[in-house]
Each structure stands twice: as structure tokens, then as C-alpha cells.
Amino acid sequence: MELLVIVVLLTFLVAIVIGIIVLRDLLAAVILLGLYSLVAAGIFVVMDAVDVAFTEAAVGCGISTILFLGALSFTRHEQKPRGNDSLVAIAFVVVTGGMLIYGTLDMPFYGDPNSPAQQHPEHTQHYLTKSAGETGIPNVVTSVLASYRGYDTLGETVVVFTAGIAVLSLLGLVRRRPEDEAPEDAPGDVPALSDDDSERHL
Amino acid sequence: MKLYPRQRHRVLQIVTKLIIPFVMLFALYVQFHGDFGPGGGFQAGVIFAAAFVLHGLIFGLQRTRQVITPTALRILMATGVLIYLGTGIISMLLGGNLLDYDLLAHDPVHGQHYGILLVELGVGVTVTAVMISLFYSFSSRR
Numbered sequence: 001m002e003l004l005v006i007v008v009l010l011t012f013l014v015a016i017v018i019g020i021i022v023l024r025d026l027l028a029a030v031i032l033l034g035l036y037s038l039v040a041a042g043i044f045v046v047m048d049a050v051d052v053a054f055t056e057a058a059v060g061c062g063i064s065t066i067l068f069l070g071a072l073s074f075t076r077h078e079q080k081p082r083g084n085d086s087l088v089a090i091a092f093v094v095v096t097g098g099m100l101i102y103g104t105l106d107m108p109f110y111g112d113p114n115s116p117a118q119q120h121p122e123h124t125q126h127y128l129t130k131s132a133g134e135t136g137i138p139n140v141v142t143s144v145l146a147s148y149r150g151y152d153t154l155g156e157t158v159v160v161f162t163a164g165i166a167v168l169s170l171l172g173l174v175r176r177r178p179e180d181e182a183p184e185d186a187p188g189d190v191p192a193l194s195d196d197d198s199e200r201h202l
Numbered sequence: 203m204k205l206y207p208r209q210r211h212r213v214l215q216i217v218t219k220l221i222i223p224f225v226m227l228f229a230l231y232v233q234f235h236g237d238f239g240p241g242g243g244f245q246a247g248v249i250f251a252a253a254f255v256l257h258g259l260i261f262g263l264q265r266t267r268q269v270i271t272p273t274a275l276r277i278l279m280a281t282g283v284l285i286y287l288g289t290g291i292i293s294m295l296l297g298g299n300l301l302d303y304d305l306l307a308h309d310p311v312h313g314q315h316y317g318i319l320l321v322e323l324g325v326g327v328t329v330t331a332v333m334i335s336l337f338y339s340f341s342s343r344r
Contacts, residue, residue, distance in 0.1 A: 161283050
């Protein structure tokens with residue numbers, strides 16, 4: 001049953017990716033990217049990685065869709081017709097993708113009993129059986145993330161902080177126009193009714 | 203009746219006003235319940251930022267900038283990292299290693315709990331501020 005669900009979800013992923021490649025309408029492609037993240041989050045849930053699924057749904061489906069939509073507002077909503085460079089692009093993508101797939105062959109398969117994590121069970125067993133007593137926190141993911149590997153998480157937080165500084169220094173220095181500062185009529189304000197309007201309003 | 207451009211979305215505005223408190227409450231739940239269920243600072247920060255993004259999309263960026271100013275966001279970005287690093291340095295000052303939460307309370311288990319809560323709070327504050335800043339800087343360039 002679990003296998004069936006994963007196969008169906010992976011099929012969805014492939015269909016969504018083909019849709020993203022084929023579609024010329026960039027807005028639809030962005031929405032499909034969000035859908036891709038949602039389906040990927042579903043796969044993570046089936047694989048019992050709820051924390052990862054949570055992050056994927058919130059970041060991939062929510063924030064990055066919004067950022068893509070923001071980027072779309074700088075450009076047109078329609079992709080330009082492809083020129084003669086598409087053959088080079090396809091060759092480049094196929095080679096890069098092939099190398100990435102070749103790279104994943106070194107990784108242990110899902111649930112592989114010969115993977116390093118299974119060969120040395122004393123580490124996983126320690127976290128699974130002792131972490132609740134040592135940290136007083138039942139969620140092993142949280143205790144590993146924030147306590148046992150707290151130094152890594154500090155690094156991740158600094159990475160997020162650095163990314164924020166980088167974006168602010170690249171995009172945040174745009175001089176704001178005066179009308180941005182003081183909107184003539186702030187959205188949400190009730191407009192003043194003139195005499196001939198009030199009749200219709202009633 | 204004359205409608206300003208933004209006022210065409212009256213229904214959206216009212217529904218958004220109803221939804222935003224619940225989004226924020228859910229973010230706080232994810233933040234502080236991360237010890238027991240799935241969740242934690244990263245997810246909670248993104249969800250909390252989503253409430254502001256929703257506000258910005260519906261009511262316009264000027265309004266959201268008045269709710270939380272870019273300057274405040276810059277301060278919050280640094281504050282989160284400082285909370286995290288400060289927790290680590292306090293545990294060093296108490297005589298342990300960096301981020302050794304055992305010494306934060308008399309009981310090592312309580313110390314771990316306080317340390318993890320503080321550290322997750324720092325992560326949440328930084329992620330929220332960075333996400334809202336990203337939204338501001340992407341959508342204010344026209």
C-alpha cells in the first residue's frame with residue numbers, strides 16, 4: 001500500500017515536471033512548482049519524515065512561490081519562443097542530470113540494511129532510546145537538531161542570516177520613490193461619499 | 203460609489219483579517235510545540251512570515267511596512283542569531299562548552315529543555331525577519 005502511494009505520488013511529480021517544461025505561461029509554471037513541492041511533501045510524509053515534509057510544504061510551496069511571483073512581476077508572463085540554442089541547452093541539461101543521477105548511485109538505497117546508519121546502530125539507538133531521558137524532549141528530531149547538533153543549527157541560522165544580508169545589500173538599496181512612502185489613499189481606506197454616490201450606496 | 207483600486211478586493215480583505223491571527227497562532231504553536239510534535243524554529247518562522255506576506259499581498263506593501271518596518275526587520279534578523287549565540291556563550295560562561303545546555307539550570311534535563319527552547323526561538327526570529335525582508339525587497343522593486 002505504501003509502495004503504491006509512493007509510486008502514484010512520484011508519477012504525479014513526473015507529470016508536473018513535464019507540465020513545467022512544456023508550459024509557456026510562466027504564471028502557470030510557478031503554480032505548478034508550488035504543486036511540485038506539495039506532492040514532494042506528501043512523499044516525505046509517507047516516508048515518515050514529517051519535519052522535512054513540514055519544511056518543504058512551508059518553504060517550497062509557500063514562500064518560494066511568493067518569491068517567484070514577485071520575480072514574475074519584473075518580467076512578462078509569457079516565455080519567449082525558443083531559438084536555435086535549445087539543442088545545446090538540452091545536451092547541457094542531459095549531461096548535468098546524468099552526472100547528478102550518477103552521483104546518487106553512491107548513496108544507500110531507501111531502507112538499505114547495509115547502509116552506514118544500519119551498520120553502526122549504536123548511534124541511532126542512542127538518540128532513539130536515550131535522548132528523551134537526556135534532554136526531556138520526546139521529539140528526537142528536535143533534540144538532535146537543537147542540542148546534539150546544536151553547532152550545525154547555529155551554522156544554518158547564520159547561513160539564513162547571511163542570505164538575508166546578501167539580498168538586502170543587492171536589492172534593498174533601491175531608492176524608494178516618494179509615493180511609496182506616503183500613499184495618496186492608503187488601501188483599505190473608506191472613500192468619502194459624495195452626494196450623488198450616497199443614494200446609490202443606500 | 204467610487205472604489206480605490208485596492209478596495210475591489212473587499213471580501214479578500216475581510217477574510218484575510220480573519221485568517222491572519224490564526225496563521226500567527228499556528229506559527230507560535232509550531233514554534234513552542236516543536237519539542238513534542240513536528241515543527242521547530244525554521245517552520246514556525248516561515249509560517250509567521252507567511253502571515254505578513256498575506257497581509258502585504260492583500261492590503262498593499264505600504265501598510266505592511268507600517269506594521270513592521272524594514273529597520274525593525276534588520277534588528278530582528280541579528281537578534282535571532284544573537285539569542286542563539288548568546289545561549290551558547292552563557293553556557294560557556296557557566297563553565298561548560300559552547301551550547302552545552304546542561305548548565306543552564308540546576309537539573310541538566312531542565313537545562314537542556316531551556317536551551318533548546320531559547321535556541322529554537324533564535325532560529326524562529328531570524329527566519330521570520332529574513333523571510334519578510336526577502337518579500338519586501340522582491341516586491342518593492344517595480
